[in-house]
Amino acid sequence: EAMARNITAKDFQAPYKELAPFSDIIRTQHMEILAAAKDRQDFTANVSHELKTPLTAISGYAELLAANMVAPEQKMHFYHEIQKCAARLLRLINDIIRLAELDRSEREPLFNEVDLAEIVEESLNTLQLNAEQHKIKLNLQLEKCIVHGNREMLKELVDNLVVNAIFYNSPGGYVLIKVGTDKGRQQLLVKDNGIGIPATEQGKIFQRFYRVDKSRSKATGGTGLGLAIVKHIVELHSAEIILDSTPGVGTSFTIVFSC
Numbered sequence: 480e481a482m483a484r485n486i487t488a489k490d491f492q493a494p495y496k497e498l499a500p501f502s503d504i505i506r507t508q509h510m511e512i513l514a515a516a517k518d519r520q521d522f523t524a525n526v527s528h529e530l531k532t533p534l535t536a537i538s539g540y541a542e543l544l545a546a547n548m549v550a551p552e553q554k555m556h557f558y559h560e561i562q563k564c565a566a567r568l569l570r571l572i573n574d575i576i577r578l579a580e581l582d583r584s585e586r587e588p589l590f591n592e593v594d595l596a597e598i599v600e601e602s603l604n605t606l607q608l609n610a611e612q613h614k615i616k617l618n619l620q621l622e623k624c625i626v627h628g629n630r631e632m633l634k635e636l637v638d639n640l641v642v643n644a645i646f647y648n649s650p651g652g653y654v655l656i657k658v659g660t661d662k663g664r665q666q667l668l669v670k671d672n673g674i675g676i677p678a679t680e681q682g683k684i685f686q687r688f689y690r691v692d693k694s695r696s697k698a699t700g701g702t703g704l705g706l707a708i709v710k711h712i713v714e715l716h717s718a719e720i721i722l723d724s725t726p727g728v729g730t731s732f733t734i735v736f737s738c
């Protein structure tokens with residue numbers, strides 16, 4: 480029933496007199512259910528908004544073209560805008576589907592012993608090309624590093640972190656990918672000397688659709704879902720993320736495994 484109506488701040492302050500004898504446990508459980516429902520509502524609202532924006536643009540451009548209201552020299556620009564918006568929609572939908580899949584994922588049946596260094600090496604050609612296009616130098620320090628995990632998910636994790644490190648950077652910058660074991664724990668480090676993330680934003684960037692600078696993100700059509708996907712994958716692996724970032728200096732994400 481909590482799902483059916485709008486969850487408001489008031490719900491979180493409900494009096495629990497009648498539940499007093501058990502209040503702590505029940506209250507905590509109740510809060511968790513409400514928070515999950517609220518989260519779902521926010522997500523649905525965000526999805527609708529994010530999908531509507533490019534779709535509205537596409538239908539506006541198409542309408543003008545169909546009505547022959549666009550000057551010949553302007554037409555190409557309109558076609559390109561339609562193409563860009565359609566590509567953005569596709570990326571959004573792919574990421575949303577991916578998050579839904581991860582939500583349903585179960586840990587064990589999909590997990591194997593995998594070498595993190597090998598996973599990085601397999602993605603290297605694509606990442607290298609991407610780095611070259613942005614005039615970023617990729618540095619590698621890879622040691623064999625076996626974790627209990629899912630190959631596809633770990634590949635996705637590396638891709639998302641490295642693509643961000645390349646993109647939120649400036650020409651001439653670097654990205655370091657380091658894989659190895661430290662104090663008996665397997666680690667993946669992705670470090671850049673890019674634009675960095677202000678301290679006040681660091682807690683928010685793993686939220687779905689959250690972007691520090693929407694205009695910058697829009698230039699490449701970031702969906703704001705990449706780090707939400709990363710967080711999900713990390714949780715499924717019972718690993719943890721350590722974020723260290725200073726604006727104007729750079730950012731590092733360390734994923735620490737314990738298996």
Ligand code: ADP
Binds near residue numbers: 644645691
């Ligand atoms: P996006 O599609 O916008 O890149 P993400 O979920 O991958 O979405 O990242 C969320 C936000 O976190 C980005 O919009 C950006 O503001 C910030 N961010 C992520 N990685 C980095 C990084 N390496 N350096 C600086 N900012 C970053």
